[in-house]
Amino acid sequence: MPTHGSLTKAGKVRGQTPKIQARQRTSPASKVRNKDNFEKRFEKRIAPGQKKPERTHRR
Secondary structure (H helix, E strand, O other): OOOOOOHHHOOHHHHHOOOOOOOOOOOOOHHHHHHHHHHHHHHOOOOOOOOOOOOOOOO
């Protein structure tokens, strides 16, 4: 199977890129998270799932 470029150069750029430390991620306090979920579900009435645009039926 022909390849685009030689396999000896595979990963060249990634190997040359300096490694940086990932930043420490912290989740919000459970009280804040529960309050946000309550507002989203009951006050704003946002349905679960990803945001999908409404489908319009055109003919």
